[in-house]
Amino acid sequence: MSLLEEMNQKATQQGIPLSAHIDITWKCNERCVHCYLDHEGKNEMSTAEIKDVIRQLAETGTFFLSISGGEPLLRRDCFEILEYARQLRFNVKLKTNAVMIGAKEAARLRRLGIEQVQISIYSDRPEIHDAITKLPGSLRRSLEAIRHLKANGVKVSISNVLMKQNARSGMAVRNLAKEIGVEFHIDPTITPMLNGDRSILNLGISKEELDEVFHTEEFIGDVGEFCAPVATVDEDVLEGYSCSAGHTLAYISPSGDVFPCVQFPMPCGNVREKSFRDIWYRSEQLTELRAVQVKHLPTCSGCGHVAYCTRCPGLAYMEGNMRGPSTSDCAKSEARTGIPSAWQVKSGARPGPSLVQIRVA
Amino acid sequence: MPTTETYLAKSNDIAARTLGDETIVMSTLDSTIFMLNPTGTAIWQAADGNTPLSRIIEDKVCAEFDVPVEQASVDARQFVDELAEHGILIVSDHPIPQ
Numbered sequence: 325m326s327l328l329e330e331m332n333q334k335a336t337q338q339g340i341p342l343s344a345h346i347d348i349t350w351k352c353n354e355r356c357v358h359c360y361l362d363h364e365g366k367n368e369m370s371t372a373e374i375k376d377v378i379r380q381l382a383e384t385g386t387f388f389l390s391i392s393g394g395e396p397l398l399r400r401d402c403f404e405i406l407e408y409a410r411q412l413r414f415n416v417k418l419k420t421n422a423v424m425i426g427a428k429e430a431a432r433l434r435r436l437g438i439e440q441v442q443i444s445i446y447s448d449r450p451e452i453h454d455a456i457t458k459l460p461g462s463l464r465r466s467l468e469a470i471r472h473l474k475a476n477g478v479k480v481s482i483s484n485v486l487m488k489q490n491a492r493s494g495m496a497v498r499n500l501a502k503e504i505g506v507e508f509h510i511d512p513t514i515t516p517m518l519n520g521d522r523s524i525l526n527l528g529i530s531k532e533e534l535d536e537v538f539h540t541e542e543f544i545g546d547v548g549e550f551c552a553p554v555a556t557v558d559e560d561v562l563e564g565y566s567c568s569a570g571h572t573l574a575y576i577s578p579s580g581d582v583f584p585c586v587q588f589p590m591p592c593g594n595v596r597e598k599s600f601r602d603i604w605y606r607s608e609q610l611t612e613l614r615a616v617q618v619k620h621l622p623t624c625s626g627c628g629h630v631a632y633c634t635r636c637p638g639l640a641y642m643e644g645n646m647r648g649p650s651t652s653d654c655a656k657s658e659a660r661t662g663i664p665s666a667w668q669v670k671s672g673a674r675p676g677p678s679l680v681q682i683r684v685a
Numbered sequence: 686m687p688t689t690e691t692y693l694a695k696s697n698d699i700a701a702r703t704l705g706d707e708t709i710v711m712s713t714l715d716s717t718i719f720m721l722n723p724t725g726t727a728i729w730q731a732a733d734g735n736t737p738l739s740r741i742i743e744d745k746v747c748a749e750f751d752v753p754v755e756q757a758s759v760d761a762r763q764f765v766d767e768l769a770e771h772g773i774l775i776v777s778d779h780p781i782p783q
Contacts, residue, residue, distance in 0.1 A: 327718045331709055340704055387702040387709055415700035415711050437698050437713035479716075 331387075335572040336565075339614075340385035341604055342572040345586055348374055348405060349394040349578050354421050355458040356444075358487050358527050360517045360587075361394065367579040371401040373596070375408050377576060380600040382412040386574075392419035392586075394578070397429075406436055415439045422469035423462055430472035440479045440507075443470060447493040448500045456489050470504055481507040486537065487514055487527040498542055510543045513652055516642050518589045528652070534659040553661040554631045562619040566635045570613040574604060584613055588638025590646070613637070613646065621647050627666035629657035693741070693765060693774050694734035694781040703730065710773055717771055724750055725764055732774060734781035738765065 325333070335342035351365040369377070381389065389409055396402050397420055409416050418433070422443045425433075433441060443466055447453040453463035473480050484490075484497045494510050501508035514528040529537075537543055544550045565571055570584030570592075577583070580595040582603045592610050593603035604610065616637070619625050624635055627649075634657075639650035654665035664674035695701070701710045706723040708730075721729055727745040738761065746757045768774040775781055 327709075327720050330720065331704075331718075334704065334707075338705065382702070385702060385704050387700065387704075387711075410700075413699065413701045415713075437700075439700065439711075439713055439716070 332568070332572060335385070336568075338385075339605065340572065341381070341574045342386060343388040343390070343568065344381050344386045344574045344576065345390040345392060346374065346377065346576045347392050347394060347578050347586070348396050348402065349399050351398050352393060352395040352421075353398060353423065353459060354395065354462060357456055357458070357489065358485065358514050358524050360515050360524070362517065362519060363394065365394075365578070369578060369580050369596075371404060373580065374401075374405055377580070377595050377600060378405070378409050378412060378414070380595070381574075382414065384601050384604060387415055388417070389414040390417045390419060395421055395424070397424040403432060403436075406433075406438065410436050410438075417442060419443075421457070421462065421466060422473075423459065423465040425469035425472060427472045427475075430469070430476040430478060433473065434476040434478050438478060440481055441473055442481045442483055445470075445482045445484060445497050445500070446490045448496040449493070452490050452493060456487070467500075467504075470506060474504060474506060479507070480504075481509060484508065484510045485514070486510065486512045486529050486533070488529065489527070491529045491533045494537060494543060495540070510537060512537050512656075515587055515639060515652075520642070522642075525652075531655065531659065534655065538656070538659045551660045551662075553628065553663055557628075557631050561631045562625060563617050565617060566621075566637045569638060570610050574600075576600075582607070584610065585638050587636060588641055588646075590638075590641055616647060621649075623667045623670060624649055627657075628663060629654075629661070629665055633657050633665075690737040690739060690778060691765070692734060692737060692777050692780050693728075693732035694777075694783060695729070695732055696772055696775055699773055701729075710768075712771055712773060714772060719768070719771075719773065724760070728761055728764060734775075734783045738762075 349365055349368055350361045350363055352363050391406060406416060416438050417440045418438055419442045445466060446456045450463040454460055470480050482501045484494055486494060498508050512529055512534055514525055516522045516525060539547055541547050569588050573585055575583040575586045582592045582595060583589055590609050592607040618630060624630055633653055635653045636650040637646045639652060640646050640648045649667040654667050658664050668674040698713045699710055700713060701708060703726055706726055708721040708726040710719045710721060724746055727749060728741055731741040731745045742757050742761050746761060747754050765774060765776060769776045
């Protein structure tokens with residue numbers, strides 16, 4: 325077991341929110357067509373309130389801190405917040421579109437010891453990237469920022485979210501990341517808006533395109549290993565949890581609402597009304613979530629994919645039941661293995677296995 | 686008069702958090718992760734740039750973990766050297782301003 329896995333296991337056992345994600349604003353200078361936020365900057369926490377939350381997170385044991393938005397650099401106090409987080413010795417990741425990062429800002433991020441800056445790049449072609457962000461010149465500015473960060477020794481990760489508009493851009497962006505010498509991650513998931521609006525799901529890539537992503541070595545590594553169905557469903561799997569949301573991960577919105585994860589909009593309390601510690605350890609919602617083990621999931625516990633499925637309880641919650649399937653992950657499991665999920669069969673979306681089967685030696 | 690004392694300070698290029706009696710330390714330069722056990726955590730927490738290592742060993746290691754000073758000194762020195770090698774701890778024979 326690696327040290328990181330050991331840390332996570334201990335944090336789970338001790339109920340420590342090892343990771344936290346704070347959106348310091350939902351305002352943004354881009355208007356990405358697939359974004360799950362409404363960009364209204366109402367009721368945002370002040371600098372002092374955000375610092376107080378960060379202090380409370382340090383006291384509760386949080387080590388990994390993601391500062392994000394919206395576009396976090398739109399807040400004039402963003403660097404002050406980052407500096408405070410580093411003074412408290414957090415491992416800090418900054419999620420930004422980077423269009424406001426020039427040479428000076430890149431050097432400042434290096435001096436602060438920011439662990440990584442994560443930047444979304446949708447295509448190597450401005451006409452595609454800028455059409456998604458709706459900000460002319462955004463690809464050029466984001467790439468310039470990446471080069472400034474790289475020149476200053478700041479670790480950068482390019483995140484490539486796929487949708488209809490850029491479904492075939494993955495390889496070009498991956499090659500661009502390789503050429504610049506930064507990390508690359510591909511993400512084929514479009515998620516509903518936090519306000520419940522599901523219309524942006526129509527932007528998701530097709531089943532064929534998802535199949536292609538999951539069978540491309542440059543994106544997922546060893547295709548044989550990634551796509552192999554796993555038959556073993558043991559006690560460890562059934563007594564485990566779908567993910568770290570609410571167990572070792574917390575999300576805090578710009579107005580101080582605490583959720584298990586940014587993709588899990590189940591309100592658990594607000595840091596303007598209660599301490600973070602109080603919410604984390606006493607919220608009824610988090611207590612209920614933590615009691616849900618894989619064996620308690622009515623459909624998923626009996627699904628053949630359960631051992632490796634990327635089921636997201638937050639997306640399931642947005643579909644109406646946090647114990648139900650997150651159907652976009654059913655689609656992913658099917659794309660990986662070619663085998664429909666239990667929910668896909670049960671709902672009639674896919675035919676069940678044939679009664680007559682042929683085995684060839 | 687030459688001093689034989691060793692002073693320790695935490696580098697700025699680290700992230701760290703103490704969970705219970707253990708401490709996670711991560712270098713922001715190369716992302717190397719260290720997990721310090723309770724004895725290492727005691728030394729880590731006392732590394733304020735002003736307290737000599739010999740006093741940290743006496744007050745924080747020998748007193749709290751009931752080990753003889755000779756053994757504690759050897760182990761502590763090895764611990765300090767390893768963290769210093771990775772740039773996690775700054776070591777000097779003079780107090781280190783923070």
